[in-house]
Amino acid sequence: MKVVIFTGCFTLVKQIAVEVSILKVLQYLNIEPIVPRNINCCGFAFRSIYPSTSLYLTARLLASLHNPETIGILTLCNGCYLMLRETVYRLKEDRKLLEGIKSHLKEEGLELKEIPRIIHPIEFFHDIIGIKMLENAKRRQYSDIVVATHYGCHALRPSTTPSFDNPMNPSKMERVIEALGFRTRDYPERLDCCGAVLLATNPNLAMRLAYNKISGTSRWGFSLLVTTCPYCFEMLDSRQEAIMQMFSDEPKLSVMLLSQLIGLQIGLSESDVALNLNLSPIDRILPYIVKR
Amino acid sequence: MLEISLETIRACYTCFKCIGVCPAGLRPNLFVKAYLSSIFKEFRDVYEEIIGGSSIWSCARCLKCVEICPQKVPLNDIIEYLQHEAAKRGLAPKIYLNMAENTMNTYLAFTSQTIVSKDGDFYTTEDIRELLGLAPLPEPIGNEKFKEILNMLRGLDSK
Ligand code: SF4
Ligand code: SF4
Numbered sequence: 411m412k413v414v415i416f417t418g419c420f421t422l423v424k425q426i427a428v429e430v431s432i433l434k435v436l437q438y439l440n441i442e443p444i445v446p447r448n449i450n451c452c453g454f455a456f457r458s459i460y461p462s463t464s465l466y467l468t469a470r471l472l473a474s475l476h477n478p479e480t481i482g483i484l485t486l487c488n489g490c491y492l493m494l495r496e497t498v499y500r501l502k503e504d505r506k507l508l509e510g511i512k513s514h515l516k517e518e519g520l521e522l523k524e525i526p527r528i529i530h531p532i533e534f535f536h537d538i539i540g541i542k543m544l545e546n547a548k549r550r551q552y553s554d555i556v557v558a559t560h561y562g563c564h565a566l567r568p569s570t571t572p573s574f575d576n577p578m579n580p581s582k583m584e585r586v587i588e589a590l591g592f593r594t595r596d597y598p599e600r601l602d603c604c605g606a607v608l609l610a611t612n613p614n615l616a617m618r619l620a621y622n623k624i625s626g627t628s629r630w631g632f633s634l635l636v637t638t639c640p641y642c643f644e645m646l647d648s649r650q651e652a653i654m655q656m657f658s659d660e661p662k663l664s665v666m667l668l669s670q671l672i673g674l675q676i677g678l679s680e681s682d683v684a685l686n687l688n689l690s691p692i693d694r695i696l697p698y699i700v701k702r
Numbered sequence: 703m704l705e706i707s708l709e710t711i712r713a714c715y716t717c718f719k720c721i722g723v724c725p726a727g728l729r730p731n732l733f734v735k736a737y738l739s740s741i742f743k744e745f746r747d748v749y750e751e752i753i754g755g756s757s758i759w760s761c762a763r764c765l766k767c768v769e770i771c772p773q774k775v776p777l778n779d780i781i782e783y784l785q786h787e788a789a790k791r792g793l794a795p796k797i798y799l800n801m802a803e804n805t806m807n808t809y810l811a812f813t814s815q816t817i818v819s820k821d822g823d824f825y826t827t828e829d830i831r832e833l834l835g836l837a838p839l840p841e842p843i844g845n846e847k848f849k850e851i852l853n854m855l856r857g858l859d860s861k
Contacts, residue, residue: 419810422839423827426817430834447840450848451811456798458785460859463802463852514855518847567765568778578769603725603764610797611759619725619762684834686819 412442412480413529416471416494418487418640419451425640425648427684428486431669432531434682438673439539439547443484448474454489455610468497469511473522482527484534488639492564494528496571501525530565531638531668533574536582544589547676551591555698557671558632559583559594560623560646562639563603583668587636590675599626606641620645621657628662633695638668647690665690674699706779711737713773720767720777726760730767730777733758737780740787753788759795790860806852808842 413436421428436443452471453464471494475483485491501508502525512522535544561580569577578601584594605619624646627635637643645653647665654661666688673683680700685692711734720730736752739745752758758781767777788794801811814827831838 419812422810423812424815424817426827426830426834426836429836433836445837447837449840450809451801451805453802453805455811456794456802458782459789459794459798460802460856461782461786462859463855466851466855467805514851517851563762563764563766568768570768570776601766603762603766605725605762607763608726608760611795612756615726615760616762622725686821687817689818689820 411440412444412477413534414444414446414475414477414480414483414526416446416449416475416483416485416490418485418490420489420644421486421640422449425643425687427670427687428638428640428643428667431667431673431683432484432486434678435669435673435676438676438678439543444477444480446475446477450474452490452493454493457493464493465497465500465507466511466514468493469501469522470515470518470520472497472501472525473515473520476522476524476526478524480526481538482529484529484531486531486638486640488562488564489641491528491530492571495573498525498528499571530574532561532565532583532586535586535668535672537574541585541589544586544672548589548591549675549677552699553591553593555633555695556593556595556631557587558597558627558630558635559587559600560604560627560635560637560642561601562637562642563601565639583636583638586668587671590672592634592671595630595632597627597630597632599623602626604639604642604645606645609645616645617649617653617656620649620653621659624650624653624663625657625659632663633698634664634666634671634692636666636668636671643667647688650690661691663690664692664695666692671699706737706776706783708741710773710775711780714771714775715773717772719770719772720775723766723770725764725766726762728757728761730781733777733780733784734775736784740783752784753791754793758784758788786859802856806849806856809840809845809848814839 417429450467453467457464485494566573566577575582587594602623603619604623605616608616650661670683714734735745736749739749761781805811817825817830
């Protein structure tokens with residue numbers, strides 16, 4: 411099996427662990443990743459300011475990333491994932507729009523022959539790799555470790571654009587984590603926003619949203635919070651210390667990427683999944699889940 | 703820009719559920735009012751206040767208001783419409799304009815960053831990618847046509 415990997419800008423330049431860990435897990439699962447270099451920004455950040463520009467940028471990705479020998483485009487960032495699934499939806503509904511975009515693409519020597527499948531990492535593990543496979547790959551059962559899931563807003567909402575799970579009550583990440591031998595539990599802040607979109611325009615408010623998410627989640631005694639999105643990871647992991655300091659609080663929530671947790675559980679090493687790039691307090695949980 | 707049907711906007715019955723869920727403390731129903739006034743010239747003051755103010759740029763795009771709205775008012779499309787109106791008046795946050803400019807010049811919205819590890823080591827994007835055996839960043843070579851199209855589209859979007 412082959413799959414195209416689309417990192418998006420932010421993973422590419424900043425959240426390197428997102429890319430490293432997924433590539434290592436794919437290698438273990440014997441899936442060949444195609445990592446194209448001719449990528450561009452999806453335009454998410456400036457989509458309201460330059461709507462047709464960002465639509466073109468996303469459509470351009472559909473054309474340049476598509477590879478008919480693969481199962482589709484595994485999209486690592488929630489922002490890019492929203493742009494791609496929305497654009498696919500709009501282009502399928504609107505022939506005229508599609509034709510207009512195709513003619514610009516042609517000027518660039520690109521062709522949009524068919525619309526590829528856009529795959530979210532959670533969907534990839536749940537629907538394509540499958541629960542059975544993950545159950546068989548896991549090394550140990552950890553019934554005392556309870557994991558909080560964080561899907562991120564743009565993985566699922568708005569519900570007017572089709573996604574891979576129920577937008578207001580998703581469960582696929584829970585099933586994946588349970589297949590790996592951990593427990594999960596619902597919590598009031600599960601669908602709350604990490605605030606990342608506001609970093610650019612209102613950083614104080616962005617930090618407040620992230621603080622509410624981190625401190626709220628911590629109340630429920632989880633061992634770990636798991637996400638897939640590089641922006642959510644930036645807020646909840648990389649910036650956790652700064653955020654907690656801003657509100658005179660301490661870092662208290664261990665955060666990992668889903669692909670890191672899967673990697674560790676199938677026997678990859680800490681460096682395989684770039685765990686040295688996690689800045690949240692994961693040390694307390696590591697002795698329980700890392701092969702040493 | 704997406705077409706927003708007037709009927710769906712008119713459906714707002716000011717139940718304020720959207721206010722209840724907004725983590726940014728905004729009043730999304732006011733955006734509905736502002737949108738209406740951009741068409742009917744009523745509530746002109748609301749429109750002006752919102753376009754010129756900072757509230758539309760304080761939306762975290764969590765899309766919770768969209769999901770909670772019992773009348774299925776497309777609040778996300780409305781907020782984007784208003785941001786676009788503000789942008790046409792030159793009121794868009796500069797950081798977004800820079801990101802679009804970067805994209806046109808380099809394909810990416812961001813340039814190289816500093817990455818810190820748990821042990822306190824600092825890396826540039828390029829160094830850590832090489833160290834971990836990842837492909838280098840895309841090179842903006844032969845992107846003249848790309849730039850031309852993006853420039854043209856940005857011009858259209860600004861009108
Ligand atoms: S939730 Fe919907 S109907 Fe209620 S006030 Fe907000 S926009 Fe109007
Ligand atoms: S999408 Fe924006 S306006 Fe709506 S609830 Fe979220 S932050 Fe508030």
